[in-house]
Amino acid sequence: MPDIELKNIRNYVFNGLNMEIFDKELLVVIGQNGAGKSTLLNIIAGLVEYEGSVLFDGVSVNRMLTDKRRVGYLFQNLALFPHLDVASNIGYGPAVNGIGKKNIEQRVDELLRLMKIEHLRDRYPKNLSGGERQRVALARSLAVSPRVLLLDEPFSSLDTVMCSCIRQEIKKIHKGLGITTVLVTHDMAEAEEMGDRIVTMNGGEVHEVADLQPEHGCSGCAIDCHCKR
Amino acid sequence: MRTKNMRLFTTFGNGSKRNNLLYHDQFIWNKIKSLRNILDGLIPIIIFILIWESIVRLHIVPEYIFPSFSAVMREFYHLTVNGVLLNNLASSLFRVLAGFLLGSMAGIMMGTVMGCKEIMNRSFNPIFSLLYPIPTLGWAPLLMIWIGINEMLPIILIFLCSFFPVLYNTITGIRSVDSDVIKAASTLGASDRKILTSIILPLAVPNIFTGLRLEAGMAWRVVIAAEMVAIPTGIGALLIRSESLLRVDIIIVCLMVLSVMCLVFERFFQYVETKMTKEWR
Numbered sequence: 001m002p003d004i005e006l007k008n009i010r011n012y013v014f015n016g017l018n019m020e021i022f023d024k025e026l027l028v029v030i031g032q033n034g035a036g037k038s039t040l041l042n043i044i045a046g047l048v049e050y051e052g053s054v055l056f057d058g059v060s061v062n063r064m065l066t067d068k069r070r071v072g073y074l075f076q077n078l079a080l081f082p083h084l085d086v087a088s089n090i091g092y093g094p095a096v097n098g099i100g101k102k103n104i105e106q107r108v109d110e111l112l113r114l115m116k117i118e119h120l121r122d123r124y125p126k127n128l129s130g131g132e133r134q135r136v137a138l139a140r141s142l143a144v145s146p147r148v149l150l151l152d153e154p155f156s157s158l159d160t161v162m163c164s165c166i167r168q169e170i171k172k173i174h175k176g177l178g179i180t181t182v183l184v185t186h187d188m189a190e191a192e193e194m195g196d197r198i199v200t201m202n203g204g205e206v207h208e209v210a211d212l213q214p215e216h217g218c219s220g221c222a223i224d225c226h227c228k229r
Numbered sequence: 230m231r232t233k234n235m236r237l238f239t240t241f242g243n244g245s246k247r248n249n250l251l252y253h254d255q256f257i258w259n260k261i262k263s264l265r266n267i268l269d270g271l272i273p274i275i276i277f278i279l280i281w282e283s284i285v286r287l288h289i290v291p292e293y294i295f296p297s298f299s300a301v302m303r304e305f306y307h308l309t310v311n312g313v314l315l316n317n318l319a320s321s322l323f324r325v326l327a328g329f330l331l332g333s334m335a336g337i338m339m340g341t342v343m344g345c346k347e348i349m350n351r352s353f354n355p356i357f358s359l360l361y362p363i364p365t366l367g368w369a370p371l372l373m374i375w376i377g378i379n380e381m382l383p384i385i386l387i388f389l390c391s392f393f394p395v396l397y398n399t400i401t402g403i404r405s406v407d408s409d410v411i412k413a414a415s416t417l418g419a420s421d422r423k424i425l426t427s428i429i430l431p432l433a434v435p436n437i438f439t440g441l442r443l444e445a446g447m448a449w450r451v452v453i454a455a456e457m458v459a460i461p462t463g464i465g466a467l468l469i470r471s472e473s474l475l476r477v478d479i480i481i482v483c484l485m486v487l488s489v490m491c492l493v494f495e496r497f498f499q500y501v502e503t504k505m506t507k508e509w510r
Binding site for chain 2 (some may be wrong): 045048065067068069070071072073075076077079080081082083084085092093096097124125126140141143144221
């Protein structure tokens, strides 16, 4: 059973979109500006209105508000909380979910270590470099142990070296934690390097699905699409 | 400074001793710099006072029209010692604080509601847009008829003068919070109320404080005007009584006190704002 299913999604961008995202896969969504890539992430997160069904593990989450969907969302502009230091940014999710102070500290330490940013613990976002912010934002989105990780063009603001470095880290984290991940980009090379499957979108429709992991098989592709092996 | 530091580096071999001396050097330099900044501001004031004193001492203008600085200071001392100045200042201060606190709190609460809920903004914005341009003192005749000439009059006037700017600055502050930051908080599991208290309001603080700072001075101007027109106590009342007695020295004392109070209020809000936001702004 797919981890996330989108059935007949309609809104201001989509006109009957169907898509399946498999458990623990890293799905890359690629397309031009206005193709509906970010809107797709927003629909999964419940941040925009839509008609149709979004199912997590076969259960509809249409009536579930964003704060209950347990998604980790890395926004294109990172959207760090400027008034909170790095530790508080990362600990925000666990804190609002009612986790105890001691456990929050433990989780924050764990993520700081994972992202190799222990030395940034007390800094504020304004005092961080682009790459450091990226790491903090990623750590923050992982802090709530999300069932799905949504990454909206996470490398767009980074230089080539930093971009490649963060790519490797995301891949490593994805493999290590086994979180179903949807990554949006407009860079084909990046998509090929990162993805288990690549979905090409155009004008709010799935144009093509390429499976880079043969074990998924053709039946794993979205409806009405072609497969590349 | 750089050469001084370089010299210290070459003179001492011990690292911590050297660093201590560098910090000490830096500390003294900063002190000198801030002292110089204060002096830069003080010198024109001292020159102004000297010119003022000289004009009167040289009998360029008669003293009953323009008393000397020393005469004003003597009167300031007398008024302080006999309690007249402090009693009147306390009356004005109470009115300003009461009206300002009530007006600001109402402005922040209404601004928060209007900034967060579009329907509330659509409903209340037209009426507030019509009321806001009315000068605060324009309400005075109407309020005199409705509530009479009593302690409530200046408080309500200050309430009105504080409410609107704080309201609009709060709305602006709330609206200027990046929508992605709000969405990020939501995806992390924060409820609407939690987002409001932990994200939106803290990020709106700079705008809210801009409104408070602007209105702190305005509240004093309004209370003086109200006291001059209708209330028998307060700095405004003392001003108008002094005018009828041709006591220019007391008038100048009142104006000085007013100026200091406006400055103290403004600086207080600036200080609190800086304390609250300097880490992250």
